[in-house]
Structures are given as C-alpha cells and as structure tokens.
Amino acid sequence: MSERPTVIAIEGLTKRFGEITAVDAVDLDLRENEFFALLGPSGCGKTTLLRMIAGFTGPDAGRILLDGRDMTPVRPNRRPVNLMFQSYALFPHMTVTQNIAYGLEMEGCGRDEIRRRVGEMLEMTELSPLKDRKPEHLSGGQRQRVALARALVKRPRVLLLDEPLGALDKKLREQMQLELKRMQHEVGITFVIVTHDQEEALVMADRIAVLKDGRVMQVGAPRELYEYPASRFVAGFIGKMNFFAGQGRGAEVAFGDGVLTGTAPGGVELAGPAVAAVRPERLRLAPQRPEGSLNAVPGRIVDIAYHGQDLNVHVEVRGAVDSAGGEAGARVLVRLPAGEAEEGDWQAGQDVWCCWAPAHTRVLAM
Amino acid sequence: MPSPARFWLGAHLRLVYLFLYVPIAVLMVLSFNRAGLPTAWTGFSLKWYGALAESQAIINAALNTLIVAVISTVLATLLGALLAVGMEYRRRGPGLEAMLFAPMIIPDIVLAIALLSFFTLLDFTLGLHSIILSHVVFNIAFVCAVVRTRLRSFDWAVFEASVDLGASEATTFRRIILPMIFPGVLAGAMLAFTLSVDEFIIAYFTAGAGQSSTTLPMQIYSMIRFGVTPEINAMATVVMLVSFTLVLLAQRANKGVVGV
Missing domain, CATH: 3.40.50.300 (P-loop containing nucleotide triphosphate hydrolases)
Structure with missing residues (x-):
C-alpha cells in the first residue's frame, strides 16, 4: 500500500x-x-x-x-x-x-x-x-x-x-x-x-x-x-493467543526443559521475564517429540471440541499462560483444520507434544 | 357477572367521583335556576349569565385575571423551560433541587406574606404588575417540574449531533430541543395559566389597595361576603369550564411522546 x-x-x-x-x-x-x-x-x-x-x-x-x-x-x-x-x-x-x-x-x-x-x-x-x-x-x-x-x-x-x-x-x-x-x-x-x-x-x-x-x-x-504484535497486550487483545512464560534471552524463551525460539519486535534484545506467543491455528499435535528445529512443548489433552470447520483441542501444559492471563498449568488452545484431523485421531487424556515453527513465534516482554 | 372484588372497586371508584363532582354539578345546575335562592328549583333561565355580562366590576376583574394569567404564563413558561433545560443538561446538587421545589411546597400564605414584605421593603407600588411577578415566582417552579419530566428521558446526544452538523447553540435550542420538549412546555404553560386564573391568596396580598387590580377570585370573595348569589354560580361555572378545558388540553399535549 x-x-x-x-x-x-x-x-x-x-x-x-x-x-x-x-x-x-x-x-x-x-x-x-x-x-x-x-x-x-x-x-x-x-x-x-x-x-x-x-x-x-x-x-x-x-x-x-x-x-x-x-x-x-x-x-x-x-x-x-x-x-x-x-x-x-x-x-x-x-x-x-x-x-x-x-x-x-x-x-x-x-x-x-x-x-x-x-x-x-x-x-x-x-x-x-x-x-x-x-x-x-x-x-x-x-x-x-x-x-x-x-x-x-x-x-x-x-x-x-x-x-x-x-x-x-x-x-x-x-x-x-x-x-x-x-x-x-x-x-x-x-x-x-x-x-x-x-x-x-x-x-x-x-x-x-x-x-x-x-x-x-x-x-x-x-x-x-x-x-507481529509488538507487545503482550496487543498479542492477547487481538485474536486468540497462547503464551508460554519463561526467562527471555534475545529472541528465545526458556520454557520447561527446552527453549522456544521466535522473533522479537524490532529486533529488541530481551533479558528478563518474557513470553513466547503463538496463534492456536499455528500449533500442530504430535504423539512424540518431533525431530528438527520446531518449537515443542509436552502436555496432555483435556478437551476436544468440534466446530465444523475446525477442531479445538485444549491441551494442559505446565507453565503455559493463556490469553486471559491464567496461572501456570493453564490450557493451550490448538486449532486443527477439520480436514487434517480425523475425530478419532486424538483423545482426551492423551499425552501429546504441541509443536510449531519458530517463524510463527513472537517473543515479547512479560 | 364481575367478581365481587371488581364490583366493589368499581363502586368505590364511582363514589369517589360522585364525591368530587356532585358539589360542582349542584353549582352548575343552580346557575341556571330562575329563582335566586339555592333552596328550590323554579325553572331554567340564563338570566344570571346575563347579569354577569352586565356587571362592570366582574368584567373588569375577569379582564385583570386574564392579563395576569397571560403575562405571568408567558414569563414563567419562558424562564421555567430554560431552567428545566439547564437543570437537566448539567445535573446540580440536591440543595439547588430542593430550592427549586420550594415555591411549589411552601404554603401560599407564607409566600404571599413574603412577597408582600419584599415588595414593601423595596418600596414597590403594588398593582397588577406585582400580582404578575408573584405569579411568575410560583409558576416557574411548576413549569420547570413539568418540562423536566419531559427531559428525563432526553438523549442529549441530539444536542451534540446538531452542533456537530454545524448549528449554533441557539439554533439547536430552537430547531431541536424546543420542538422535542414542546408538548411539555405547552402542558406547563396551561398548568401555569390555570393556577394563575384561580389563585387567590397571593393575588389578594400583592394587589394593593385599589379596586383597579382586583382579580376574579378576589371579586368573588368580596361578593360572597354578602351571601352566595346566583351570579357567582354562573361565573364559577364559566371559570371552571375554562380551567377544566385547559387541564384536559395540557394532559393531552403531554401524552403524545416524542423521542425514541
């Protein structure tokens, strides 16, 4: 434009x-x-x-x-x-x-x-x-x-x-x-x-x-x-967003046993409490930790809701923070296109890995 | 067959209306009585209305009353309506609210004495003009109260909308606010007019000594000191019909609610 x-x-x-x-x-x-x-x-x-x-x-x-x-x-x-x-x-x-x-x-x-x-x-x-x-x-x-x-x-x-x-x-x-x-x-x-x-x-x-x-x-x-939200507030206010809170360093957030990689707004070097933010539709589920450079966090499916064009899967992840600003142990929302996921693929109670590309990850100050 | 409760409620309603209107009906009937005495009906006649029309004192009093009522109504309506708009546009404290109601609530006799003392203090010559001013005092409160009920549900955004579209405040008042509250203003004016027409105590106190500023209620009062004459019945009937019509019109005006 x-x-x-x-x-x-x-x-x-x-x-x-x-x-x-x-x-x-x-x-x-x-x-x-x-x-x-x-x-x-x-x-x-x-x-x-x-x-x-x-x-x-x-x-x-x-x-x-x-x-x-x-x-x-x-x-x-x-x-x-x-x-x-x-x-x-x-x-x-x-x-x-x-x-x-x-x-x-x-x-x-x-x-x-x-x-x-x-x-x-x-x-x-x-x-x-x-x-x-x-x-x-x-x-x-x-x-x-x-x-x-x-x-x-x-x-x-x-x-x-x-x-x-x-x-x-x-x-x-x-x-x-x-x-x-x-x-x-x-x-x-x-x-x-x-x-x-x-x-x-x-x-x-x-x-x-x-x-x-x-x-x-x-x-x-x-x-x-x-x-590309520039702050945690904007990220949470516009659309649905999953937040993973941890110690930030550069464009990375230490979360659980691993590190989540993304991009920080304007190339700001973060140091201190930060979140890695990712949209529900960017997340995918896998039964095992995927190979390669994907960001991944382990969790357990608590709820699956069928919405016609997509499947909303709620995964409990220790240390995740949802867009409402919930506490540790909150749920992560994964939105799977109904065409990709069969209804029988995933069940409540199942242990899964949520994974996504670093390109879709925004690292923001807490 | 209606239920007993309905029947008794209906009967009660009729009795209340009888209680209110029988005396008035008697007065109206007697004004057409040929004989001058209230004791016996001797046939239908309009002669007391004729006598009324010939009495210079009564005609003068009626004219005075009309002058007082019209001028005080116009002034009170103007001031009262503006006051109402001001009071509703920016809410004021409860003290100011209470003071606005005072002229409606304090007894007429107190207001009458207060006004008389005030006029005397100022060395103000008494006459029709002092009655007019006094009537404006209590009528402002009544007009204001009536107009304010109208403004309670007023969407003040229309005021801003008008200004936003390029109108000045004065134009906005004339083109937008006044037409929207007009039924209330009209109702307030009619109420003020009726109140002024039959007001006695305050007029009596502030009229001064001369015969020239006698109003209709004062004239009636001076006449009944020598007993109720059929002319008074006739006059009372006329006054009552005028008041009654105005009250009906006022109610009607305030019913057709404008506003969304």
Missing part, C-alpha cells in the same frame, strides 16, 4: 479527568481515504480521543492538526469533521429527509443543492422508500443508515464513528461491517471508527491503533497486528 497523505495529525494529545489520564500523550496520523480503527477495551480513552477530534472535549495538552491547521480553537460546529453517535442521535421530530438535510441547511446551502445532495445520499444508503418516515418508525439498521447519511451528506474531511454497530444484533452487524467498508470506498472519505470489538476492527479497518490506558500500544494494518 502506498503511503497516503495525512489528513489529521494528532500531536501529544492529553486529556485528564481528575486523577485519571484518559488520553496520554497520543501521537497519530490519520491519512487520506483510509478506514482507521481506534481499538481498545472500555476505558482505554478511545471515545475521549474521538470526541477531542470532533471538538466536544478540549485537550489539556497537545494539538490536532487538520490539513495542517490547528483545530484546538475551532468549535465543533465549525470543524470539517462529522461524528456519527453511538445512539445515532437522530432528531425524532424530523423525517429521514429532514434529518439528512439539516446539516446542509446549517451550511446555508441553496434549496436545489440540498434537494440534490439529500437525494444522492438517500440513493446511496438505499433509504429512498423511507424518506418521509420519522425515526421511531425505522428499524435499528435503518436508523444507523440515516445517521450515516446525515453525517456523510456534509462531505466532511473525516467521518468519526463511535461504536456504530454496537446497537445492532450480530447478524446485522456483520452485514453492516461490509456495508460501511463499501461506503467508505464509494465516498472516499477518511473513516475513523471507535470499537472495542477486535474482530470488527480486523474486518473493516485499513489500519488499527490499539489503545490501552490512554496510550497507543501499536498502530498497523490488521495483518501486521495479528501476525
């Missing part, structure tokens, strides 16, 4: 609420025409960050540059940025058309222009048949589309979306994820979405910033974050 020009540059942005630092010296670049996700657990400061970009919350330090212009003194109604609210915040006394037209009226657009642009937006969001309805007569998904149309019709430089799919049921959510991505492509506007759902972020975003306690832990493309 070629480097796109920056739209919004966030520099050292900080916000405190009393004792709590909600956003802590955040630096971020949001680029032209990208789908950007702010991902993190609740309370990580992602919504505060979004509200600062929109202008509803003022920063204690740092600044936000939009096309090189400092936005700090600009009031929210003067910023070329629009926010789609989590609750959608549709105006209940107005029809769909009136809701969408409101922002253009505020800009002082002419009647013909308003009619044309609202019409285009109704078309694109497939709301034309509902244009004279009031929000109370719309379903959740339809309301979400109205909220989106109302913000997009203003053609903002950046569209901010605060947990836009949180209020929808699972099936609709998956459908809307693709829909949102399609619309972002179509309008070519930078979308910044706030979500706590890592799967959602992986599916939709071009780039993701993972936040924790008001700090940016890592920024990167979904694949980058998934395959």
Whole structure:
C-alpha cells in the first residue's frame, strides 16, 4: 500500500479527568481515504480521543492538526469533521429527509443543492422508500443508515464513528461491517471508527491503533497486528493467543526443559521475564517429540471440541499462560483444520507434544 | 357477572367521583335556576349569565385575571423551560433541587406574606404588575417540574449531533430541543395559566389597595361576603369550564411522546 497523505495529525494529545489520564500523550496520523480503527477495551480513552477530534472535549495538552491547521480553537460546529453517535442521535421530530438535510441547511446551502445532495445520499444508503418516515418508525439498521447519511451528506474531511454497530444484533452487524467498508470506498472519505470489538476492527479497518490506558500500544494494518504484535497486550487483545512464560534471552524463551525460539519486535534484545506467543491455528499435535528445529512443548489433552470447520483441542501444559492471563498449568488452545484431523485421531487424556515453527513465534516482554 | 372484588372497586371508584363532582354539578345546575335562592328549583333561565355580562366590576376583574394569567404564563413558561433545560443538561446538587421545589411546597400564605414584605421593603407600588411577578415566582417552579419530566428521558446526544452538523447553540435550542420538549412546555404553560386564573391568596396580598387590580377570585370573595348569589354560580361555572378545558388540553399535549 502506498503511503497516503495525512489528513489529521494528532500531536501529544492529553486529556485528564481528575486523577485519571484518559488520553496520554497520543501521537497519530490519520491519512487520506483510509478506514482507521481506534481499538481498545472500555476505558482505554478511545471515545475521549474521538470526541477531542470532533471538538466536544478540549485537550489539556497537545494539538490536532487538520490539513495542517490547528483545530484546538475551532468549535465543533465549525470543524470539517462529522461524528456519527453511538445512539445515532437522530432528531425524532424530523423525517429521514429532514434529518439528512439539516446539516446542509446549517451550511446555508441553496434549496436545489440540498434537494440534490439529500437525494444522492438517500440513493446511496438505499433509504429512498423511507424518506418521509420519522425515526421511531425505522428499524435499528435503518436508523444507523440515516445517521450515516446525515453525517456523510456534509462531505466532511473525516467521518468519526463511535461504536456504530454496537446497537445492532450480530447478524446485522456483520452485514453492516461490509456495508460501511463499501461506503467508505464509494465516498472516499477518511473513516475513523471507535470499537472495542477486535474482530470488527480486523474486518473493516485499513489500519488499527490499539489503545490501552490512554496510550497507543501499536498502530498497523490488521495483518501486521495479528501476525507481529509488538507487545503482550496487543498479542492477547487481538485474536486468540497462547503464551508460554519463561526467562527471555534475545529472541528465545526458556520454557520447561527446552527453549522456544521466535522473533522479537524490532529486533529488541530481551533479558528478563518474557513470553513466547503463538496463534492456536499455528500449533500442530504430535504423539512424540518431533525431530528438527520446531518449537515443542509436552502436555496432555483435556478437551476436544468440534466446530465444523475446525477442531479445538485444549491441551494442559505446565507453565503455559493463556490469553486471559491464567496461572501456570493453564490450557493451550490448538486449532486443527477439520480436514487434517480425523475425530478419532486424538483423545482426551492423551499425552501429546504441541509443536510449531519458530517463524510463527513472537517473543515479547512479560 | 364481575367478581365481587371488581364490583366493589368499581363502586368505590364511582363514589369517589360522585364525591368530587356532585358539589360542582349542584353549582352548575343552580346557575341556571330562575329563582335566586339555592333552596328550590323554579325553572331554567340564563338570566344570571346575563347579569354577569352586565356587571362592570366582574368584567373588569375577569379582564385583570386574564392579563395576569397571560403575562405571568408567558414569563414563567419562558424562564421555567430554560431552567428545566439547564437543570437537566448539567445535573446540580440536591440543595439547588430542593430550592427549586420550594415555591411549589411552601404554603401560599407564607409566600404571599413574603412577597408582600419584599415588595414593601423595596418600596414597590403594588398593582397588577406585582400580582404578575408573584405569579411568575410560583409558576416557574411548576413549569420547570413539568418540562423536566419531559427531559428525563432526553438523549442529549441530539444536542451534540446538531452542533456537530454545524448549528449554533441557539439554533439547536430552537430547531431541536424546543420542538422535542414542546408538548411539555405547552402542558406547563396551561398548568401555569390555570393556577394563575384561580389563585387567590397571593393575588389578594400583592394587589394593593385599589379596586383597579382586583382579580376574579378576589371579586368573588368580596361578593360572597354578602351571601352566595346566583351570579357567582354562573361565573364559577364559566371559570371552571375554562380551567377544566385547559387541564384536559395540557394532559393531552403531554401524552403524545416524542423521542425514541
């Protein structure tokens, strides 16, 4: 992917609420025409960050540059940025058309222009048949589309979306994820979405910033974050991950009687407590310790669950730490493709070796 | 055949309504009685309504009441609605809450004396304007309370959404908040109007000495000192019908809930 020009540059942005630092010296670049996700657990400061970009919350330090212009003194109604609210915040006394037209009226657009642009937006969001309805007569998904149309019709430089799919049921959510991505492509506007759902972020975003306690832990493309997490937190937060804890040295972790080899982020030389992290789908099972350079740890199968396309095998390994941060003696999850493993191959209670390639191993500080 | 419990509950309900409305019904019937005495029905007549229309004192009092009610309602509605929005947008401490309810709770007579002392202290000439101000005082609290029930379930994100779409705060209030709370504002205004129309004690204390600022309740009071006349029955019927209609309208207005 070629480097796109920056739209919004966030520099050292900080916000405190009393004792709590909600956003802590955040630096971020949001680029032209990208789908950007702010991902993190609740309370990580992602919504505060979004509200600062929109202008509803003022920063204690740092600044936000939009096309090189400092936005700090600009009031929210003067910023070329629009926010789609989590609750959608549709105006209940107005029809769909009136809701969408409101922002253009505020800009002082002419009647013909308003009619044309609202019409285009109704078309694109497939709301034309509902244009004279009031929000109370719309379903959740339809309301979400109205909220989106109302913000997009203003053609903002950046569209901010605060947990836009949180209020929808699972099936609709998956459908809307693709829909949102399609619309972002179509309008070519930078979308910044706030979500706590890592799967959602992986599916939709071009780039993701993972936040924790008001700090940016890592920024990167979904694949980058998934395959090469730079910290234990990111490794555990995105997708399922198995951790093997031990003494770290270089790109190795001493575990049990052996050593687990992998790669450390940015070639950092580790010394001290560390974990070797590996995804469940990268693990394979063997009855004996395999020959060669594979990483391998012994354990005992405690549980096998059939999931259709794959087989989830839980293996108890002494000293393993699962992604929930469990204690020694925790379980390791091995995800075998159903095509490779017959159901009778493995049984609960069986002693096995979990093995995987060093290339799929991430060595991270504890 | 309904169950006994239902039967007795129904009977109880009817009795309560009878208790409430029989005296009023008697008054209304007597206002159409040809004879001036409440003791016997001597035939249907509209002559007391005619007498009412000819009494200059009563017409003046009615006009005064209307002036007081309209102006105090407009002022109280404006201030009360804004107060309600302010109180709900940013929650305040319980002390301020309690103080807001005070004009509704403290006895009218106390408020009346307080206002009179206050006006006297300021060397304020009493008259219709002082009644208006006094009515605004307690009506603000009532309007505010009614509008606030409306705002309890208000999604303040619509306020931010409007600003986000480019509107100023003033435009947001006019185009978004006011239309959304309008039924509540209307209900509050109608309540304020009815309260003002039949308010006696505070008006009596703050009216001053002149005849010119006599309101309808004060006029009625001065008339019944010489016994209940059929004109008063007629007037009471008119006042009651007006109040009743307004209360019904107010209830109706506040029912059609806007908001999702």
